[in-house]
Amino acid sequence: MKESEDTQMKTPVVLIVAIISQAIGNVFITKAMKLITSPVAGGDDLVSTVARAVTNPTLWLGTALLIIFFVLYSAALSWADLSFVLPATAFGYVLNVAAGHYFLSESVTPARWAGSLIITLGVFLVSRSGVRTIDTPQEIS
Numbered sequence: 001m002k003e004s005e006d007t008q009m010k011t012p013v014v015l016i017v018a019i020i021s022q023a024i025g026n027v028f029i030t031k032a033m034k035l036i037t038s039p040v041a042g043g044d045d046l047v048s049t050v051a052r053a054v055t056n057p058t059l060w061l062g063t064a065l066l067i068i069f070f071v072l073y074s075a076a077l078s079w080a081d082l083s084f085v086l087p088a089t090a091f092g093y094v095l096n097v098a099a100g101h102y103f104l105s106e107s108v109t110p111a112r113w114a115g116s117l118i119i120t121l122g123v124f125l126v127s128r129s130g131v132r133t134i135d136t137p138q139e140i141s
Contacts, residue, residue, distance in 0.1 A: 015076055015085065015089060018072035018073050018089065019089055019092040021066070021069040022065070022066060022069035023095035023099050025063070025064070025069060027100075027104065031058055036053050036056055088123060090119050091119065097112055097113070098116070
């Protein structure tokens with residue numbers, strides 16, 4: 001198997017893991033921040049809010065998942081075109097809308113669902129274009 005075929009096979013897998021990491025990370029960070037800044041948490045001053053944030057394991061888990069997303073996203077950019085990787089990761093917006101609705105009990109309007117459907121269609125069209133790998137690095141001028 002050629003190197004470009006390996007790249008074409010691993011790119012979708014890496015992007016799927018990245019997108020899922022990003023969506024789950026956002027859910028954890030949202031849950032943590034709502035807990036940290038709630039009136040029940042006590043203290044409205046910046047110092048106590050930062051102290052609660054630094055000691056919150058849910059916030060750290062969400063941050064770790066977003067770091068995983070960034071590392072995988074960066075890796076995908078190192079072997080695939082930006083014009084493929086960026087639109088493909090846009091499916092994360094759809095997962096975030098669904099996660100907000102199902103895991104955070106957010107009210108999602110029909111317009112947001114319609115927007116998510118349009119994004120899904122765009123990601124499908126981009127994925128049908130194939131993964132073109134970058135043969136040689138080019139300098140940014």
